[in-house]
Amino acid sequence: GGLITLDPGYKNTGSCESAITFLNGEEGILRYRGYAIEDLAEKASFLEVAYLLIFGELPTQEQLDKLYKDIKKESVVDEEMKKILDGFPKSAHPMGVLSSLNNALIAFNPSSVNVDSDEDMYNAIIKLLAKFPVLVAWTLRKRNSQPLDYGDTSLGYVDNILKMMFKKPNEEYKVDPAISSALNKLLILHADHEQNCSTSTVRMVGSSHAGLFASISAGICALWGPLHGGANQAVIEMLEGIKQDGGDTKKYMKKAKDKEDSFRLMGFGHRVYKNFDPRAKIIKKSADEVLGNLGIEDPVLDIAKGLEKEALEDSYFVDRKLYPNVDFYSGIIYRALGIPTEMFTVMFALGRLPGWIAQWREMRLRKEPIGRPRQIYIGENHRDFKDIESR
Numbered sequence: 001g002g003l004i005t006l007d008p009g010y011k012n013t014g015s016c017e018s019a020i021t022f023l024n025g026e027e028g029i030l031r032y033r034g035y036a037i038e039d040l041a042e043k044a045s046f047l048e049v050a051y052l053l054i055f056g057e058l059p060t061q062e063q064l065d066k067l068y069k070d071i072k073k074e075s076v077v078d079e080e081m082k083k084i085l086d087g088f089p090k091s092a093h094p095m096g097v098l099s100s101l102n103n104a105l106i107a108f109n110p111s112s113v114n115v116d117s118d119e120d121m122y123n124a125i126i127k128l129l130a131k132f133p134v135l136v137a138w139t140l141r142k143r144n145s146q147p148l149d150y151g152d153t154s155l156g157y158v159d160n161i162l163k164m165m166f167k168k169p170n171e172e173y174k175v176d177p178a179i180s181s182a183l184n185k186l187l188i189l190h191a192d193h194e195q196n197c198s199t200s201t202v203r204m205v206g207s208s209h210a211g212l213f214a215s216i217s218a219g220i221c222a223l224w225g226p227l228h229g230g231a232n233q234a235v236i237e238m239l240e241g242i243k244q245d246g247g248d249t250k251k252y253m254k255k256a257k258d259k260e261d262s263f264r265l266m267g268f269g270h271r272v273y274k275n276f277d278p279r280a281k282i283i284k285k286s287a288d289e290v291l292g293n294l295g296i297e298d299p300v301l302d303i304a305k306g307l308e309k310e311a312l313e314d315s316y317f318v319d320r321k322l323y324p325n326v327d328f329y330s331g332i333i334y335r336a337l338g339i340p341t342e343m344f345t346v347m348f349a350l351g352r353l354p355g356w357i358a359q360w361r362e363m364r365l366r367k368e369p370i371g372r373p374r375q376i377y378i379g380e381n382h383r384d385f386k387d388i389e390s391r
């Protein structure tokens with residue numbers, strides 16, 4: 001091998017060429033396949049965006065109908081999967097449950113692994129788009145001790161997800177358009193973000209030709225961490241903690257700046273954005289709208305706004321270009337929609353699914369080589385083996 005360059009965290013290393021998502025962190029620009037995130041969040045449906053990300057173009061009505069028709073046919077999971085879910089304690093973290101269930105899908109859909117033909121690849125993608133929301137809903141229902149059920153595919157993709165999650169036994173469930181539109185927007189805003197930690201994981205695992213489902217399960221685990229998707233849960237826990245501690249935001253700002261203190265302002269900072277995260281701007285506005293529409297007053301929204309204001313005026317945050325990221329306000333909306341805190345990162349995964357699929361598909365179609373970084377060895381040189389008695 002030649003010279004190895006060291007770049008921990010891959011801060012300056014491109015791992016692939018990609019035509020899916022454009023991100024300019026200096027200017028705060030995000031586009032999916034060339035379309036501005038602001039336009040998509042305002043005007044598109046989540047399923048349209050999924051089609052766009054995966055197949056490269058906005059679908060015609062006919063293409064969208066075909067996609068949803070194919071998804072509907074696959075919208076059940078094997079009944080045996082319920083036993084697996086049953087085996088988890090109720091207290092299990094939903095992200096662990098989701099990644100396990102998603103991996104378990106392979107056992108019941110073995111044909112999803114071999115994707116050598118276009119048709120096999122399409123079928124694996126459809127299966128996942130269809131079954132993943134069922135797993136998400138079941139994960140929530142298990143936590144809430146509610147019977148598991150399938151959805152109602154006479155509804156649209158997002159409305160069906162809401163019904164699968166929230167329908168109570170023996171009660172009619174009517175989708176609230178304000179809730180549906182808020183969730184649609186959040187899912188679109190989370191749908192892709194180029195080579196972030198979980199997406200790189202999906203591509204890396206997929207590069208060994210492990211199947212789509214296994215690659216996605218690995219992505220779910222990567223997303224779980226609080227430095228990545230787990231930040232949305234961590235933000236609300238932080239805001240709640242500040243509230244319970246008397247709402248003294250200044251005290252926490254001080255902690256966040258203290259290098260001896262491990263506390264970080266969760267939902268702030270980003271590896272690539274050195275300006276406002278354009279998703280955070282949209283979500284902040286949406287949080288105000290959703291709470292207004294639903295007539296909810298959430299004191300943590302005021303704490304969040306207070307922290308943001310202080311941070312934007314504080315030289316520590318200004319100098320390091322730390323701005324609110326996508327996770328800062330999203331939890332406040334999820335909570336207004338009735339989604340429990342522990343489920344926030346699951347909702348992120350649901351949104352990110354089309355992006356993961358698109359990136360995995362691109363990696364396979366481009367026949368990328370197996371991912372295999374090198375290292376710079378810093379361990380012991382050759383040592384003579386010593387028998388255990390003489391150590």
Ligand code: CMC
Binds near residue numbers: 263269
């Ligand atoms: N609070 C306080 N200080 C911070 C924060 C923060 N949230 N984020 C970064 N810094 C400081 C950091 O201590 C370092 O300071 P110094 O130069 O004095 O050592 C400087 O800013 C650069 O930070 P870094 O950790 O070297 O940057 P990174 O690119 O490795 O990390 C990050 C990016 C997102 C992991 C980090 O900003 C962070 O931990 N933020 C909080 C967690 C969070 O909100 N994550 C969600 C990310 S966005 C969506 C997603 O992926 O889910």
